Amino acid sequence: MSDDNFKGVSLFTSPSAALDLPAFDVALLSGLSALGLPSEGILVPVAQRERVMAQFPAVLETLASGKRADSAYLSKFLAAVAAGLFDAALNYLWDETVQSVRTRAAEYDLNYFFDQAAQPGSDLRNKLHSSEDLRLIDDQKLLVAANRIGLISDIGLQQLDLVRYMRNHASAAHPNQASLRAQQLLGYLDACIEEVINLEPSPAVIEVRRLLVNIKTTPVDNDGVGSTALAFDDLLQDQADNLAMGFFGIYTRPGAETFVLENVRLLLPHLWPSVSEETKKQFGVKALRFSVNQQNDESQLAREFLETVEGLQYLPDNLRIPIIDAALEALLDAHRGWSNFAAEGPPVRELKRLVGESPDVPRSIQEKYVTALVYVFLTNGSGVSWAADSTYRELISRFTTREASFALNSITNPTVANRLYQPLSRTKFRELLELLDHKVVSGARRDLYLALRNTPEAQLAKASTSPAILRLLSEAKRVKSTTRL
Numbered sequence: 001m002s003d004d005n006f007k008g009v010s011l012f013t014s015p016s017a018a019l020d021l022p023a024f025d026v027a028l029l030s031g032l033s034a035l036g037l038p039s040e041g042i043l044v045p046v047a048q049r050e051r052v053m054a055q056f057p058a059v060l061e062t063l064a065s066g067k068r069a070d071s072a073y074l075s076k077f078l079a080a081v082a083a084g085l086f087d088a089a090l091n092y093l094w095d096e097t098v099q100s101v102r103t104r105a106a107e108y109d110l111n112y113f114f115d116q117a118a119q120p121g122s123d124l125r126n127k128l129h130s131s132e133d134l135r136l137i138d139d140q141k142l143l144v145a146a147n148r149i150g151l152i153s154d155i156g157l158q159q160l161d162l163v164r165y166m167r168n169h170a171s172a173a174h175p176n177q178a179s180l181r182a183q184q185l186l187g188y189l190d191a192c193i194e195e196v197i198n199l200e201p202s203p204a205v206i207e208v209r210r211l212l213v214n215i216k217t218t219p220v221d222n223d224g225v226g227s228t229a230l231a232f233d234d235l236l237q238d239q240a241d242n243l244a245m246g247f248f249g250i251y252t253r254p255g256a257e258t259f260v261l262e263n264v265r266l267l268l269p270h271l272w273p274s275v276s277e278e279t280k281k282q283f284g285v286k287a288l289r290f291s292v293n294q295q296n297d298e299s300q301l302a303r304e305f306l307e308t309v310e311g312l313q314y315l316p317d318n319l320r321i322p323i324i325d326a327a328l329e330a331l332l333d334a335h336r337g338w339s340n341f342a343a344e345g346p347p348v349r350e351l352k353r354l355v356g357e358s359p360d361v362p363r364s365i366q367e368k369y370v371t372a373l374v375y376v377f378l379t380n381g382s383g384v385s386w387a388a389d390s391t392y393r394e395l396i397s398r399f400t401t402r403e404a405s406f407a408l409n410s411i412t413n414p415t416v417a418n419r420l421y422q423p424l425s426r427t428k429f430r431e432l433l434e435l436l437d438h439k440v441v442s443g444a445r446r447d448l449y450l451a452l453r454n455t456p457e458a459q460l461a462k463a464s465t466s467p468a469i470l471r472l473l474s475e476a477k478r479v480k481s482t483t484r485l
Contacts, residue, residue, distance in 0.1 A: 019082060021046045021049060021050070021082070021084075022046055024083075025043055025046065025084065028043070029042065029043070042084075043083070043084030043085070044084045044085070044086045044179075044180070045084075046084075048086070048181060048182040049081055049082060049084055049182075051182035051183075051186075052081045052086075052089075052182045052185055052186055053078070053081060053082065055182075055186055056078060056081075056186075056189070059186060059189050059190050059193065060074070060193070062193065062194070062198055063193055063197060063198050064198075067197060067198070071096055071197070072096075073092045073093070073095045073096035073099065074092070074093070074096050076089075076092040077089045077092040077093050077096065077189070080092055081185070086179075086180040086181075086185055087180065089185060090163075090166060090167055090180060090185060090188065091167060093163075093167075093185075093188060093189055093192055094139075094163065094164070094167040094192075096192065096197065097160065097163070097192040097196050097197065098139055098142065100196050100197045101142055101143065101146050101151065101152070101196060102131070102134040102135075102142070104146065104151050105131075105134060105142075105145075105146065105151070106131040106134065108149065108151065108201075108209055109209055109212050109213070109246070110130070110131060111249055111250070111253070112149065112212055112246045112249065113145055113146075113149065114128040114133075114249075115245055115246065115248070115249035116144075116145035116148045116149055116242060116245065117137045117141050117142065117144075117145035118137070118141070119286065119289060120248070120249060120252060120286045120289065120290070120298070122289065124136065124137070139164060140164065143157060143160055143161075143164070144157070148238065148242050149205065149208070149242055150201060150202055150204065150205035150208070150239065150242075151199070151201060151205070152195060152196060152199070153195065153199070155195070156191070156194075156195030156196065156199065159191040159195055160191065160192070160195060160196065162188075162191075163188045163191060163192060166180070166184075166188065204234055204235060204236070204239055205239075207231050207234075208235075208239060208242075208243050208246070211228065211231065211243070212243075212246055212250070215247075215250060215260060215263045215264065215267070216250065216256075216260055219259040219262070219263065220262075220263045220266055220267065222266070225266050225267060225270065228267060228270075229267065229270035229271070232270055232271050232274055235274060237274075237276060240271060240274040240275055240276075241275055241276050241278075241279040243271060244268070244271055244272070244275045244279060244283075245279065245282075247264050247267070247268055247271070247305075248283055248286065248302070248305055250264060251264045251301055251302075251304070251305045252286075252290070252298045252301040252302050252305060253298075253301075254297045254298065254301070264305070264308075265308045268305070268308050268309055269308065269309055272309040272311070280311060280314045281314055283302065283305065283306060283311070283314055284306070284314035284315040284316050284319070285316065286302060287299060287302035287303060287306070287315055287316075287319060288315070288316045288318070288319055290302055291319060303315070307353075310353050310356075310357075311356075312353065312354050312356075313354070313355060313356030313360050317362035317363075317364070320354065320362055321362050321364060321365050323354060324351070324354050324355065324361065324362070324365055324369065325365060325368070327347060327350050327351045327354055328351065328365075328368060328369060328372045330347040330350070331344065331347040331348055331351060331372060331376060332372060332375070332376070332485060333347075334346075334347050335375075335376045335380070335385075336380075340380065340385060341383060341384075341385045341386055341387060342385075342386075342387050343387075344376065344385040344387055344388035345385070345387030345388050345391075346387075348376075348388045348391045348392065348395075349391060351395070352391055352394070352395060355369075355395070358398070359395060359398050359399075361403070363402075366402065366403055366406060367406050369403070370399065370403045370406035370407050370410065371406065371410050371413055371416065371485060372485060373392060373395055373396055374396075374407055374410045374416055374432060375410075375413075375415060375416055375419065375485050376388070376392065377389075377392040377393075377396060377428055377431075377432060378416070378419045378420070378422075378425040378428045378429060378432070379419075379422075379424055379425055379428055380419075380422075381419070381422030381423075381424050381425050382424070383424070384424075384428075393435065396432065396435045396436070397435050399436065399439055400439075401439055401440065403439075404436050404439035404440050404445075405440070405445055405476070407432065407436055408436070408440065408445065408448055408449060408452065408476075409473070411452070411460070411463050411464045411469075412464045412473070413485070415485045416485075417461055417462075417463075417464060418461070420460040420461035420463075421461045423457075426457040426458075426460050426461075427457075429460055430453075430457070433449065433452060433453050436449065437449075443476075444472060444475035444476040445476045447472050447475070447476075448469070448472040448473065448475075448476050451468060451469055451472055452469070455469075
């Protein structure tokens with residue numbers, strides 16, 4: 001039947017499909033009684049069935065004939081309605097809806113969809129490879145993932161959540177004593193058709209799919225980056241976050257071709273400003289999951305992904321601590337080596353990249369971080385590192401109040417105190433105090449700060465042995481530094 005002739009058809013009243021439902025009920029229920037089986041409350045009243053069957057064509061008319069031809073569960077839905085089994089009909093409707101989502105996901109981008117449905121590195125994600133594996137994703141996760149990439153709207157997800165609830169509590173999927181009425185069932189049918197089966201993806205969703213395909217098939221040159229990045233401006237927040245997740249999934253999948261990784265590295269910096277902070281933090285969590293699962297290749301690729309946008313500060317502390325510690329050791333080695341004026345530049349810039357533009361240093365390594373920076377900032381007494389001094393100043397000026405306290409306390413560290421015998425180092429210590437002025441504003445720590453600022457330069461090396469300084473250190477409840485440089 002063509003779409004033009006479909007409208008207005010009533011399956012119940014059409015002569016070619018006339019059904020004697022009352023007679024069917026009598027025969028079936030009598031048979032059940034004869035077998036000693038329950039016959040009360042088994043079938044939905046005929047009037048309710050007639051209503052669904054009469055309105056079914058009008059609800060279905062928006063569905064293209066090509067899609068109707070593949071909708072076997074809708075046929076079963078109608079058969080169950082005719083039989084008076086609304087609970088079974090709802091179950092078939094849900095099966096059709098889930099099948100439609102799976103088909104759309106397979107046609108869109110499977111790996112991208114899998115990355116939305118399961119955490120990278122999780123047991124479930126490791127099992128997802130082909131369209132056959134879509135069945136391993138439970139219905140709720142399937143719908144949420146479809147919503148994330150734009151295959152289901154936010155309103156549609158809410159409506160389908162109600163259908164899913166009713167399917168679980170009033171359908172034949174699970175034992176229950178609930179009953180469904182015609183208008184309820186018709187409403188669920190309409191929601192599933194309009195919000196899933198018949199829904200066309202938005203232009204932005206189509207553009208994201210095109211981009212994901214191109215990234216994995218065609219090298220992106222520098223000229224093409226600008227035009228591609230323009231599409232990012234039209235993305236909603238969720239779409240930008242999900243596209244970034246797609247990039248992450250592509251990049252951290254071992255075995256990707258070199259040009260694919262290069263494509264991500266070229267495009268990601270243009271997308272990054274549009275990505276939410278919560279999603280950026282999720283990349284760090286995913287990197288941790290790779291590490292915990294001993295997926296070393298994926299863990300390294302996750303770090304490279306974040307390095308591309310100078311985002312290593314989003315790694316969890318237990319991953320960042322050894323990285324920051326290694327950077328501090330590299331900085332100290334450069335400081336103690338030959339040509340340190342030039343050599344200190346690269347490692348301190350790497351340290352800055354690791355802690356971020358708004359430095360976030362794990363608490364367990366803050367003391368070493370601060371003490372090391374104070375130590376190198378004071379110089380070796382021979383001259384200032386022209387390649388690193390401005391970065392030292394920048395990092396010190398961004399100390400937290402806790403880190404500023406460690407900086408004041410560094411005078412108790414023997415390696416720092418020994419530096420203060422050098423005239424240049426004493427001058428740099430004065431500069432350090434100026435940078436800390438607004439970091440220590442009250443209480444015993446402020447008193448300690450003022451005492452150090454008023455200490456004659458010649459006495460700075462032995463300041464920590466002064467009774468007045470020792471008393472202030474005690475009042476500030478700072479213990480002697482144990483950091484070894």
